[in-house]
Amino acid sequence: MITxxxxxxxxxxxxxxxxxxxxxxxxxxxxxxxxxxxPSGCGKTTLMNILAGLEEPTSGRALLDGKAIKGPGxxxxxxxxxxALFPWLTVRKNxxxxxxxKGVGRDERxxxxxxxxxLVGLTQFADALPKTLSGGMKQRVAIARAxxxxxxxxxxxxxxxxxxxxxxxxxxxxxxxTWSQEKRTVVFITHxxxxxxxxxxxxxxxxxxxxxxxxxxDVDLPYPRNDELRLSPAFTALRNRVWNAVYHQETxx
Amino acid sequence: MTLVENPAPTQAQxxxxxxxxxxxxxxxxxxxxSVVLGIGVWWALSLAGFDIPAPPEVLKRYGELISDGxxxxxxxxxxxxxxxxxxxxxxLAVPVGFGMxxxxxxxxxxxxxxxxxxxxxxxxxxxxAVVLMGIEETPKIFVIFLASFLACVISTxxxxxxxxxxxxxxxxxxxxxxxxxxxxxxxxxSTPFILVGMRVGLGSSWATLxxxxxxxxxxxxxxxxxxxxxYYDLPTIFVGLITIGxxxxxxDRILLFAEAKLTGWQERR
Numbered sequence: 001m002i003t004x005x006x007x008x009x010x011x012x013x014x015x016x017x018x019x020x021x022x023x024x025x026x027x028x029x030x031x032x033x034x035x036x037x038x039p040s041g042c043g044k045t046t047l048m049n050i051l052a053g054l055e056e057p058t059s060g061r062a063l064l065d066g067k068a069i070k071g072p073g074x075x076x077x078x079x080x081x082x083x084a085l086f087p088w089l090t091v092r093k094n095x096x097x098x099x100x101x102k103g104v105g106r107d108e109r110x111x112x113x114x115x116x117x118x119l120v121g122l123t124q125f126a127d128a129l130p131k132t133l134s135g136g137m138k139q140r141v142a143i144a145r146a147x148x149x150x151x152x153x154x155x156x157x158x159x160x161x162x163x164x165x166x167x168x169x170x171x172x173x174x175x176x177x178t179w180s181q182e183k184r185t186v187v188f189i190t191h192x193x194x195x196x197x198x199x200x201x202x203x204x205x206x207x208x209x210x211x212x213x214x215x216x217x218d219v220d221l222p223y224p225r226n227d228e229l230r231l232s233p234a235f236t237a238l239r240n241r242v243w244n245a246v247y248h249q250e251t252x253x
Numbered sequence: 254m255t256l257v258e259n260p261a262p263t264q265a266q267x268x269x270x271x272x273x274x275x276x277x278x279x280x281x282x283x284x285x286x287s288v289v290l291g292i293g294v295w296w297a298l299s300l301a302g303f304d305i306p307a308p309p310e311v312l313k314r315y316g317e318l319i320s321d322g323x324x325x326x327x328x329x330x331x332x333x334x335x336x337x338x339x340x341x342x343x344x345l346a347v348p349v350g351f352g353m354x355x356x357x358x359x360x361x362x363x364x365x366x367x368x369x370x371x372x373x374x375x376x377x378x379x380x381x382a383v384v385l386m387g388i389e390e391t392p393k394i395f396v397i398f399l400a401s402f403l404a405c406v407i408s409t410x411x412x413x414x415x416x417x418x419x420x421x422x423x424x425x426x427x428x429x430x431x432x433x434x435x436x437x438x439x440x441x442x443s444t445p446f447i448l449v450g451m452r453v454g455l456g457s458s459w460a461t462l463x464x465x466x467x468x469x470x471x472x473x474x475x476x477x478x479x480x481x482x483x484y485y486d487l488p489t490i491f492v493g494l495i496t497i498g499x500x501x502x503x504x505d506r507i508l509l510f511a512e513a514k515l516t517g518w519q520e521r522r
Binding site: 029052053054068072073074076077078080082083085086087088097098101102129130131145 | 292403417419420422423424425426427428430433439441442444516517518519520
């Protein structure tokens with residue numbers, strides 16, 4: 001379980017103090033799929049970096065199963081918007097990276113890597129270098145790489161932000177398919193309202209200046225989710241609710 | 254068994270390979286034509302009465318200098334100086350460059366000196382080196398060492414500084430500590446920069462070498478040309494120039510080849 005307790009984060013910015021997050025509190029249950037949506041500057045990436053252990057809150061606490069998060073840990077996998085694949089390593093070597101740092105033996109590494117490469121549908125590209133892959137394929141490698149170290153939590157920072165709309169829909173389907181096979185707690189950051197609703201159990205809507213949570217919307221639509229659901233009135237209604245929460249925020253003057 | 258549908262590969266693996274090879278062939282042909290034309294112009298100029306030796310004359314001198322062993326000795330002496338100086342320079346530049354990129358305090362201590370000596374052409378150091386180190390091998394190797402060190406240390410440092418922060422974060426969240434990040438992210442990511450630095454360093458080593466030999470040496474390609482100058486021996490000067498050019502080109506090609514092997518993973522613009 002993840003507990004975010006009155007987390008406050010400020011940065012020095014051109015001599016002034018910029019408040020990225022102002023007292024954000026949130027609880028995430030195990031195996032929940034939560035999406036965080038909001039305009040740019042609402043602190044959603046800062047929130048994720050705090051959960052990943054790449055940044056520390058200025059005040060407040062971020063807890064994992066009751067223990068304060070101190071630095072990155074193997075139980076939290078992170079997927080970055082820019083893919084962040086190691087360009088000098090093949091797909092398989094990229095997926096094996098985290099296993100190698102853990103000291104897993106060669107045969108076992110290969111077995112685990114091949115399993116997750118297969119899970120994201122890239123078996124025939126296992127020995128390819130990232131430069132030969134499309135953006136969508138790179139992101140699937142990054143997902144396989146995060147899964148390979150067997151984290152209980154996946155933190156995804158606008159992972160599909162840089163791919164085209166058609167590929168994005170397909171990647172969403174694939175991500176849900178992967179997630180339904182290998183359940184994890186997912187925190188998924190996006191600025192795409194449709195994406196936020198389609199993937200999540202719960203949508204957290206954030207607002208900027210200061211970064212804060214304005215609304216949390218439960219998505220009580222059944223999994224597996226498909227095209228039919230995407231076009232259903234129930235989906236549209238939720239989507240509109242989230243849309244209004246994101247785009248018609250009263251900004252304090 | 255996968256639930257995920259496997260889309261057709263959206264990108265051809267290596268698209269214009271055949272065309273590229275065709276273009277390469279044409280390039281080679283054009284290069285060959287250019288070389289032949291250049292030698293033709295040279296020959297024509299010497300026939301037209303300019304005071305330069307014709308290609309056959311230079312070729313003949315090549316034969317003489319090879320058969321009496323002079324050229325081989327000179328090449329050996331020059332290559333030895335370049336290689337020792339260059340290898341020492343790179344061997345020191347790589348760790349110092351990494352240190353400067355990785356530790357702020359190393360950078361703070363080293364950078365003023367590197368920047369200062371970079372503004373001095375290595376050739377300008379020669380008089381000092383000769384006075385301090387005599388006219389034996391040491392001052393020559395030292396200036397070559399300095400030239401390659403300065404070229405390589407800057408680019409290694411740039412390479413480390415330019416490592417994508419996201420890649421370091423990606424390694425960190427995959428459980429890598431500083432040592433692993435250094436060995437498995439920073440080193441490979443900066444390899445292209447190091448190799449560029451090595452090529453620049455080799456170029457300036459080679460340039461520095463000839464000048465160093467012009468001043469004080471008993472053998473070597475620069476020395477040979479210098480003594481030929483006294484006797485107005487133009488063919489020998491040509492032999493020296495052509496040999497230096499060819500050796501420099503060969504060494505650059507070797508590094509280019511290494512670069513292609515080691516950094517083929519880079520996305521090309």
